[in-house]
Amino acid sequence: MGTRSPLLLQATPLNAVRGEGVWLHDADGRRHLDFTAGIGVTSTGHCHPRVVAAIQAQAADLIHGQVTTVMHPRLDELSDALCRLxxxxxxxxxxNSGSEAVESAVRLARHxxxxxxxxxxxxxxxGRSIGAASLTTSKLAVRAGLQPLMGGVVFAPFPYAYRYGWSEDETVEFCLAELDYILATTTAPSETAAIIIEPVLGEGGYVPVPDAFMAGLRxxxxxxxxxxxxxxVQTGVGRTGRMWGMDHSGVRADVVITAKGLASGMPLSAIAATPDLMAAGFPGSQGGTYGGNPVACAAAVATLQVIEEEGLVANSASRGDQLIAGCRELATRHGVIADVRGRGLMIGLELRGDRDHSAGEVVQAVRMAAAEAGLLTLPCGASGQVLRVIPPLVVSEAEVSLGLELLDEAFTKVSAG
Ligand SMILES: Cc1ncc(COP(=O)(O)O)c(C=O)c1O
Known part of the structure; x- marks a missing residue:
């Protein structure tokens, strides 16, 4: 019998057999409140009926319309829908994936x-492909032992105010000054193709980019x-309470990369730019066997319709307000919670360690206690010191309240030792 590779680490002990809305069901018939959304993917919830119907209908018509060989109508519909947004x-x-789309953006920028x-x-x-990993410094597991990675990447400080221990304004001022220093000492503007940034630092610790920093980059x-x-990839398609994470600052990017929540779980990613910029790339330099397959595109078109018609961006904002307020209230009663931050339904609780446990160990203990009680969450941050909660965008007020109750129980259990 084959076994699962130990290369794959899993954040929860769950063996999921069925999903519905904000809930995952295991083989024993127990249901779990999924505040991971498959790492921010199931934007419309698990198996939204309209997404399922679109996938089923498309699978019966055409599964593989290989896009460097033929055109198919779902790709046109998706392109129209994305450009409207x-x-x-x-x-x-x-x-297909976020990593691939990041590679596409880098290829386009360089060309x-x-x-x-x-x-x-x-x-x-x-991402984890070698090019995308070369841009990644969220934790060592993504880079260690892989050198030499892709050249031509320069890292600038991210405005992570809590980490620096400064106010947001001080942090923004410092980080913009360091960026100017880098442009004066390390990569000349004439050698620089692009700056790439996540509107909310994701795997690195759920830290929103301050609007003034984004304006400084632009x-x-x-x-x-x-x-x-x-x-x-993580902030898009309503996750932060606006359609795009960039919408909070009003700054427009030249290239937008989207994936995850775009197709409710079918593998699909995209980059969007002006026709002129795309035309300045190298024709034929981009492509792939599966990217933009009709079933994934049909799921994405249905996902975007559901998001619009069910008002899921507004729900992300209001349920996000409820969740972040609830987490801040938890912080008043649980001393291990050092910082609560986020936008919309992309919320991180940075914990502090104690004499015997690192912050990462405390996050792990709280997450396991929550999982036992029926609530699934994820860690993030360089040492797993941030507990992140990212429910599907369809989450209801009652489900947010229940999630907060279960988190409260988990923190209480861990502090009781
Ligand atoms: C901001 C960001 N970019 C890129 C990726 C890589 O996406 P994928 O895992 O689909 O390759 C992720 C995945 O978590 C991400 O959060």
Whole structure:
């Protein structure tokens, strides 16, 4: 009998056999409140009936319409729908995963700009393929033992105010000054193709980018004439209470990367940019066997319709307000909670360790206690010191309240030892 590779680590002990809305069911018939959303993927909840119907109908018509061989109507529908949501773009290229879309964005930036270097941020996560891992510093597991990684990547400090122990304004000022220093000492603007940033630092610890920092990046991209790439793989499609994480600052990126919540769990990713920028790339340099397959595109078109028609972006904002307020209230009673932050339904609780346990160990203990009580959560941060809660965007007020009760129980159990 085959066994699962030990390369695969799992954040919860659950063996899931069925999903419905915010709930996962195990083989023993027990249900679990899923505040992981499959790492931010099941935007419309597990197996939303309209997404299921779209997948079933498309599977009966055409499963594989290979996009470097033929066109298919679902790809056109998806491109239209995405460009309506990103009106400053106009052109879409599709692939399967977030990592692949990040690679596409880097390939496009280097080709279109004719320059080699990419500036990424400390703590950023952009994927596990070698190119995407080269832009990633969220934790050592993604990079260790893989050198030499792709060259031409320069890291700048991310405005993680809690980590620095400064106010947000001080942190933004410092990080923008360091970025200018990097442009004066390490990568000349004339050698720099793009800056890539997640609107909310994801795997690195759930830290929203302050609006002033995003505006500072846009100003430098314009002044020096390089591209701003927004990695919206985790923040996009309503996750942060706006359709795009960038919408909080009002700053527009030249290239937007989306995946995860886009197709409710079918593998699909995309980059969007202006037709002129896409045309400045290298024709035929991008493609793949499966990217943009009709079934995944049908799921994405249905997902975007459900998000619009069921008002899920507004739900993300209001349920996010409820959840973050509830987590802040927990912080008043549980001393291990050091910082609560986030946007919409992308919320992180940074914990503190004690004399005997690191913060990462406390997060793990709380998460396991929560899982036993029926609530699934995830860790993030360089040492797993942040407990993250990311329910599907369909989560109800009662489900948020229940999640908070279960979290409260878990913190109480852990502090009782
Ligand atoms: C911001 C960001 N970029 C890229 C990726 C990589 O996506 P994938 O795991 O689909 O390759 C992720 C995945 O977590 C992500 O959060």
């Amino acid at each position: 990103l009106p400053h773009t106009g052109s879409v290229f599709v692939s 279109a700009m004719g320059r080699p270097n990419i500036i990424a941020f400390q703590g950023g996560f952009h 100003e430098r991209c314009d002044r020096h004439d390089f591209l701003l790439i927004a990695d919206e």
